[in-house]
Amino acid sequence: MLRLAMLPDCARFVLRIAPADMAAAGQVFGLALPEAIGAVAEADGRLALKLGPDEWRLHAAESDGAEIAARFAAELGTTPHSLVDISHREIGIEVSGTAALDVLTALCPLDLAARPVGSGTRTVFDRVEAVVLRQAENQFRLEVWQSFAPFLYSLLEIVGQEVEAGL
Amino acid sequence: MLLIHCPYCREARPEIEFSYAGEAHIARPADPSVLSDEAWRDFLFIRSNPRGTHYERWRHTHGCARFFNAVRDTVSDKFLMTYEAGRPRPSEAEIEEHRS
Ligand SMILES: [Zn+2]
Numbered sequence: 597m598l599r600l601a602m603l604p605d606c607a608r609f610v611l612r613i614a615p616a617d618m619a620a621a622g623q624v625f626g627l628a629l630p631e632a633i634g635a636v637a638e639a640d641g642r643l644a645l646k647l648g649p650d651e652w653r654l655h656a657a658e659s660d661g662a663e664i665a666a667r668f669a670a671e672l673g674t675t676p677h678s679l680v681d682i683s684h685r686e687i688g689i690e691v692s693g694t695a696a697l698d699v700l701t702a703l704c705p706l707d708l709a710a711r712p713v714g715s716g717t718r719t720v721f722d723r724v725e726a727v728v729l730r731q732a733e734n735q736f737r738l739e740v741w742q743s744f745a746p747f748l749y750s751l752l753e754i755v756g757q758e759v760e761a762g763l
Numbered sequence: 764m765l766l767i768h769c770p771y772c773r774e775a776r777p778e779i780e781f782s783y784a785g786e787a788h789i790a791r792p793a794d795p796s797v798l799s800d801e802a803w804r805d806f807l808f809i810r811s812n813p814r815g816t817h818y819e820r821w822r823h824t825h826g827c828a829r830f831f832n833a834v835r836d837t838v839s840d841k842f843l844m845t846y847e848a849g850r851p852r853p854s855e856a857e858i859e860e861h862r863s
Contacts, residue, residue, distance in 0.1 A: 633772050633827055648827035649771050705764055705777035717772075720779050720825045 598695040598756035600749065603688030603737070607661030609654040613677035618652075624671045625654060625664065634715045636729065645716040645729065653716075653727060653739075658683070687745040691752060692735040695759045700728070700736060702755045708736075724748050769823045770831050770847045776823065784820035786810045787832040788852055814838060818852055821845070834858055 613621050615631075622628040627642045629652055637644045643655040656664055661683055668679045691700060700708055703721040708728070711717070716729035724747065727739040740748050766775040792798055792806055811817075817837045822830045834843040834853060844861035846853060 648829055651828065705779055718826055718828070720777075723779075725825045 597693040598691070598699055598752075598760065599693045600752055600756065601690045602745075602749070603690055605658050605683065606688070607654075607656045607658050607664065608681070608683045608686055608739075609661075609664065610680045610682055611652040611654055611677065612650055613652075613672075613675070615650060617672075617675050617677065620672060620675060621652075621668075621677065624667050634711075634717050636714055636716050638714075643729075645727070647716075647718055647727070685741060686739045687742055689738040689740065689745065689749060689752070690735070691738060692732075694734055695756060696734045696736055698759050699752060699755045702759070703751065704728075721748060722751055765842075767821065767833070767842060768845050769826060769829075770845050771827045771829045772823065776826055780823060780825040782822050782824045784822050784830060787818040787820045816843070816858065820848075834861075 611621060611625075618629045618631075622644075625642065625644065627637055627639055627644055629644050630637045630646045633646050633648060635646050641657050641660075643653075645653045647653055654664070661681065665679060665681060668677070697709055700721070704719060706717070706719045708730070711730050713730050713732055716727060718725065718727050720726070721728075721738070721740075724740060724744045726744075726748070729737040729739075731737055738748070765778040767778055767781050768775045769781075789806070789810075792802075795803060795806075798806070815836060815838055817835050819833055819835060820830055821833050822828070830848050831845055832848060832850070833845045835841065836843060843858050844853060
């Protein structure tokens with residue numbers, strides 16, 4: 597069984613900051629940033645995923661976006677960093693159900709089955725770059741650029757039908 | 764598909780996530796304006812193109828997005844090892860260790 601859903605909008609940021617300053621950034625965001633690449637921190641509707649040595653993806657409720665940007669500007673004004681609002685660049689797609697792993701694996705060369713629950717990474721789904729978060733054994737969240745979302749979504753639907761038909 | 768070990772992600776990842784970025788350890792001249800046309804041409808275009816061990820740059824574009832360096836055997840196409848950008852060329856002994 598496969599469930600697909602376009603997720604409601606949220607506030608999204610790309611944060612680039614020296615690892616030495618990540619604790620300060622975590623305080624401003626209200627959530628300690630994860631230290632290892634691929635690790636996710638999540639609490640009170642906020643999420644932080646470490647994508648690279650000095651790159652984090654931050655998610656929050658849509659209504660909190662402006663306040664977060666303002667706090668970073670005010671409290672980290674003298675600490676070199678970059679906070680880019682990408683809320684409307686991306687769309688979240690939730691892929692869940694017993695067939696979720698099979699369907700995603702059909703499109704992705706990375707061994708998703710081996711990735712632990714509560715982790716995330718950037719990778720490629722049928723040549724479309726996406727960030728994938730494994731939220732539960734059979735529940736994944738894909739973050740994909742707006743313009744690629746209809747393509748990826750319909751591809752997931754088609755592969756889902758194929759998997760369900762036993763092809 | 765090849766698996767390439769990213770020194771930042773510290774794991775083997777599918778080749779499709781990476782892009783090739785030319786020969787490694789080529790320092791950009793500090794002051795290009797004092798170079799002769801021949802020296803500037805050599806910096807831009809002349810590469811070692813060896814048969815065997817080749818030091819090259821790669822980028823984990825669709826992963827951690829970092830540039831790093833790799834040692835690859837141009838005869839077998841095999842990656843011998845990868846290492847972080849900024850580190851000096853690994854020694855023969857170091858490469859041998861990874862060859863096995
Ligand atoms: Zn990487």
